[in-house]
Amino acid sequence: MIRVTYLSRAASPLSADDLLQLLKQCHQNNTAKGLTGMLLFGNDTFLQSIEGEKSVVEPLIERIAQDTRHENVKILRRDEISERQFSDWSMGFERVTESTLAVIPSLRNFGLRNFSPEYLSEHDDIVDTLLERHRAPHWDPLVRELDARDKLIKDLRIELNAARNHVGMAALVLETVIEVAKDGRLDDAHLEICRSTLASLR
Numbered sequence: 001m002i003r004v005t006y007l008s009r010a011a012s013p014l015s016a017d018d019l020l021q022l023l024k025q026c027h028q029n030n031t032a033k034g035l036t037g038m039l040l041f042g043n044d045t046f047l048q049s050i051e052g053e054k055s056v057v058e059p060l061i062e063r064i065a066q067d068t069r070h071e072n073v074k075i076l077r078r079d080e081i082s083e084r085q086f087s088d089w090s091m092g093f094e095r096v097t098e099s100t101l102a103v104i105p106s107l108r109n110f111g112l113r114n115f116s117p118e119y120l121s122e123h124d125d126i127v128d129t130l131l132e133r134h135r136a137p138h139w140d141p142l143v144r145e146l147d148a149r150d151k152l153i154k155d156l157r158i159e160l161n162a163a164r165n166h167v168g169m170a171a172l173v174l175e176t177v178i179e180v181a182k183d184g185r186l187d188d189a190h191l192e193i194c195r196s197t198l199a200s201l202r
């Protein structure tokens with residue numbers, strides 16, 4: 001398997017609805033192709049990691065690079081892997097804002113303006129910190145028994161990751177509904193996304 005991580009810049013400002021459609025496409029395609037990953041978006045910047053079989057990931061990366069919704073796709077890393085980091089998500093999503101950055105202790109001095117392809121491509125450590133928060137906990141098969149504290153921390157981390165992802169999706173869905181309702185574009189597809197998001201929160 002491989003994991004490819006890249007940065008890019010949105011070609012034009014993306015509405016909440018645009019982002020939701022993009023994520024829907026990622027979930028559908030990636031689930032079918034056994035791909036997992038994480039997509040961060042903020043300040044018109046995408047940071048994405050995609051992992052899966054090389055024969056599936058490489059052609060997808062080529063297709064993504066041609067996608068007119070973004071430009072200046074810059075591959076940061078292409079790693080051979082034996083284990084997935086984002087095994088919980090067909091494509092996890094985080095909307096990066098000043099307030100989501102403010103809660104990361106090691107990124108206190110990192111403002112949203114720095115969430116840009118130019119800055120991040122020079123700061124590997126920050127890319128790691130941003131992605132690390134979404135990684136599934138590592139399970140070492142050689143360690144047969146985690147002690148109770150480690151197990152609790154592992155479980156809490158899974159829960160926290162799941163909660164973050166659900167809140168992120170719910171916020172995006174609400175944002176989309178507000179946006180499309182304003183100009184009378186609310187349709188059955190939006191209501192269906194509301195229903196499935198609600199079901200996932202219950």
Ligand SMILES: Cc1cc2nc3c(=O)[nH]c(=O)nc-3n(C[C@H](O)[C@H](O)[C@H](O)COP(=O)(O)O)c2cc1C
Nearest residue numbers: 025026029030046048050063064065067069070091
């Ligand atoms: C920032 C960004 C990330 C994307 N990530 C994925 C992805 O993880 N999986 C995917 O299938 N398509 C992704 N796409 C969409 C692809 O570029 C392309 O439109 C899609 O794979 C075509 O799928 P289709 O077969 O449904 O038309 C992404 C596009 C952009 C702009």
